[in-house]
Each structure stands twice: as structure tokens, then as C-alpha cells.
Amino acid sequence: MATKTYDASKLQAFGNAAAGHDGVLSDEAGSVVIKPCTTSEITFYESLATHPDLARHLPTFMGQLFLSADSTAATEALESGTIQTNDGTVERLHGKKLDTELHIVLENITHGFKKPNVLDLKLGAQLWDEGAKPEKRARLDAVSEKSTSGSLGFRIAGMRTYKGADLPDVPEGLKEFVDVDKEGGYWVYNKMYGRKFGAEDVTEGFVDFIFPGEKTEEELDRAREVLAYFLGEVKDIQEVFEGKESRMYSASILLVYEGDVEEYANTKQILRSAHPEDEDEEDEETLPKLAEVKMIDFAHASWTPGRGPDENALQGMRSTARILKKLLDKAQD
Structure with missing residues (x-):
């Protein structure tokens, strides 16, 4: 899989969510969803490698990253490559600042639709x-x-x-x-x-x-x-x-x-x-x-x-x- 690099200073609030918590972000192209998560959710997605019949019914797991307001870089892991920030600051939905560093990167299910x-x-x-x-x-x-x-x-x-x-x-x-x-x-x-x-x-x-x-x-x-x-x-x-x-x-x-x-x-x-x-x-x-x-x-x-x-x-x-x-x-x- 090709490595992707995201400029986290350009991440934006995800606008197509029907429900869920604040803090969900997307890249400029809208192809991924980046949301605060727990380590157990990361572990679950990693376990899908042994459950391919279920994995196809879930968004594609791209990896994990850390976004911190006091860090100059966001460190991405697993498949999706690196995410780099300029000042480490990104806005949550409704304008609130992120208060969780660990995030999961997933396929944006709504990408590819006009409306x-x-x-x-x-x-x-x-x-x-x-x-x-x-x-x-x-x-x-x-x-x-x-x-x-x-x-x-x-x-x-x-x-x-x-x-x-x-x-x-x-x-x-x-x-x-x-x-x-x-x-x-x-x-x-x-x-x-x-x-x-x-x-x-x-x-x-x-x-x-x-x-x-x-x-x-x-x-x-x-x-x-x-x-x-x-x-x-x-x-x-x-x-x-x-x-x-x-x-x-x-x-x-x-x-x-x-x-x-x-x-x-x-x-x-x-x-x-x-x-x-x-x-x-x-x-x-x-x-x-x-x-x-x-x-x-x-x-x-x-x-x-x-x-x-x-x-x-x-x-x-x-x-x-x-x-x-x-x-x-x-x-x-």
C-alpha cells in the first residue's frame, strides 16, 4: 500500500456524521475519517486480519495517529503512513479543541457520494x-x-x-x-x-x-x-x-x-x-x-x-x- 502523508493543519471537521461524538475530523479530500478512540478499538480493528468475512462489512482500517496540542508533529502508525502538523492544533467539531491524543484513521464511508x-x-x-x-x-x-x-x-x-x-x-x-x-x-x-x-x-x-x-x-x-x-x-x-x-x-x-x-x-x-x-x-x-x-x-x-x-x-x-x-x-x- 502506498504511504500517504496528511498535513494535519488542514484537517477539518467531518460534516457527514449522522450521530456520534464531537472531535471527528477528515482530510481535505474527504477520503478518511479521523476520530478519537480507545486502544481497545485499535486492537479490535487489528484483529480483523483473522476475520476477513467481517472486515469487508466495516470501514477499511487505515491506521492510528496521535494529535497533540503541545506537539509539533502527529505520529501516524500502521498502514497509512505519516501525518505531519505545522503547529499541532486542530479544531474539533463545534470549535472545541481535541482533548484526546489517540485517533483511529478509517475509510470515510460517505466519500464518493455527492449528497x-x-x-x-x-x-x-x-x-x-x-x-x-x-x-x-x-x-x-x-x-x-x-x-x-x-x-x-x-x-x-x-x-x-x-x-x-x-x-x-x-x-x-x-x-x-x-x-x-x-x-x-x-x-x-x-x-x-x-x-x-x-x-x-x-x-x-x-x-x-x-x-x-x-x-x-x-x-x-x-x-x-x-x-x-x-x-x-x-x-x-x-x-x-x-x-x-x-x-x-x-x-x-x-x-x-x-x-x-x-x-x-x-x-x-x-x-x-x-x-x-x-x-x-x-x-x-x-x-x-x-x-x-x-x-x-x-x-x-x-x-x-x-x-x-x-x-x-x-x-x-x-x-x-x-x-x-x-x-x-x-x-x-
Whole structure:
């Protein structure tokens, strides 16, 4: 793999996250995500070398780096080469300074989309690992009990949908859950949006994601294709997990598709005319995307030989697959 060098003085806040913590950065090209992490998350990604069937469902691990406000250099390790800083200072999302030195460098799943629509589904009814303190357990148990985490094994943790240049007004009933990104043309749904749903109505959240605009014939065609792809990928991930002995508390499934309807149609034409067998790996990485599904967030992930599959996370995958199947069947009627 070719070594990459990043000028960390040019790192910028990552703008396509649907959920998660502050402090997520990206390079100028937008090809990688750089986020604060724990050593256990690095260890987990390194262990994927012996789990290639799972690794393909996760963002590509590029390595780790250290960013420090009192250092003149950021030291990168593993595959991705070196990252150099001028003054060692980088801004966190919302303007706060980084307070964690260790960062993980991952493939940016939204890279290759013009206007990525993003849905983050937090897996599990139990959201804490065995190392969590009693107060954290109680807090997360309360979140689970009052949301679809407890009933379905997942909840909507965040969402971004492209609404176009002429942004519609946010309905009164959604104003407390939606921020408007006027420059990008997005509605950005906060973490409380997903917590308002119960098992009986959470499908509405998926509908808001799959049909962010008018249900034109173009949008219906896109919805059928995207739902079929999402369903296939989620079932593939489920099948892999059923064969693993692991515990992955608070991991997420990220669903992404091209939000610009015209760009989606153009991308289909480009991909039809492309011949991957004639392209090298670098050229393939520049191709636009229609949709993507990946698992993310492994700060509390571990392999647990002898303890069987992770039914906590699997419950959420199965519930997600059922909802996607229901929506796909309806879209095909």
C-alpha cells in the first residue's frame, strides 16, 4: 500500500456524521475519517486480519495517529503512513479543541457520494459493557427502556437527509428534532428523534430516510433499489455475526445512499459503463457510489470465545431486516 502523508493543519471537521461524538475530523479530500478512540478499538480493528468475512462489512482500517496540542508533529502508525502538523492544533467539531491524543484513521464511508443520505442505527438492548460503572449502566438502561433499543434491539441514533436547494420548512412537530443545514440542503435529525419512536411506529423514521422528498417515480425506483441493497447487506452482516463469538456493545449499522435524485441516475449510468476488471484499485476508488452499508463504532467490542454469538446485537439486525423487508414489499406493490 502506498504511504500517504496528511498535513494535519488542514484537517477539518467531518460534516457527514449522522450521530456520534464531537472531535471527528477528515482530510481535505474527504477520503478518511479521523476520530478519537480507545486502544481497545485499535486492537479490535487489528484483529480483523483473522476475520476477513467481517472486515469487508466495516470501514477499511487505515491506521492510528496521535494529535497533540503541545506537539509539533502527529505520529501516524500502521498502514497509512505519516501525518505531519505545522503547529499541532486542530479544531474539533463545534470549535472545541481535541482533548484526546489517540485517533483511529478509517475509510470515510460517505466519500464518493455527492449528497449522502445517512442513517445511524445503534444496536443492542444492552448498551453498556461489563466495565461500565453502575451510574452509566443505569443511564443507558433508561435510554434502552424508553426507546426501541429495549423492544427491537436498535434505535435511530441520528440521520441526515438531503432536501434540495429549496429547503422545505420543518413541520412544527419535528422542530425539536431537526436542525437545518441550509448550505448543504440537509435536514439533520438529532439523537432525540430516534428516541421518540416505539416499536409500533419506528418504521416512520425509515420512511423519512428513504423518502426525504416527494414520492416521484424516480424516487420510488431509487427506493426499491436502495431498500433491496440495504436488506441484502444487513442480512449478510447478520449471517456473519451468527457465526462469531463476540460482544459489540453500542456498535452501529450505517446506511448510506445518494440523496440527489439526478446524481443517483447519473451514477447508475457511470457504473453501468465502467469495467472494474480494466481499472486499477486507485481508479475504482474514484467511482461514485449509489449506496453503502457498514458497521461502525467498536469502542466496546471484544471477542468472547465460548460465549456464543452476540444475540444482543443480532436482535437489532433482525429487527432492521424485518423493517426493510416490509418497506421493500410495500414499495414493490
